[in-house]
Amino acid sequence: MELTLTCPIEAFVERLIAQGYKNGEEVARQALLRWMAEESDTPPFIQSRLDEAAAGRFAPGDRANIERIIASA
Numbered sequence: 001m002e003l004t005l006t007c008p009i010e011a012f013v014e015r016l017i018a019q020g021y022k023n024g025e026e027v028a029r030q031a032l033l034r035w036m037a038e039e040s041d042t043p044p045f046i047q048s049r050l051d052e053a054a055a056g057r058f059a060p061g062d063r064a065n066i067e068r069i070i071a072s073a
Helices: 007-018 024-041 046-054 063-072
Strands: none
Touching (some): 007 024
16 A cells, blocks of 8 residues: 655654654554454544534434433433
8 A cells, every 4th residue: 555645744754763763664554453452442423423512413302312312422
């Protein structure tokens, strides 16, 4: 697989290599592992709800909704 990086990301990878990472592949591997871990830590639909709230379209819920969400997690 081949990845193409933007100039700022390429500069970031080069800085990490200078700080001790073995190579660019190791930087990418660590970044993707962190990304996957963060993604798996996010309960379903949380990001979409946060996006709705940020856009001002979030409808406030009631306590029953909160209890259902907690029970389904």
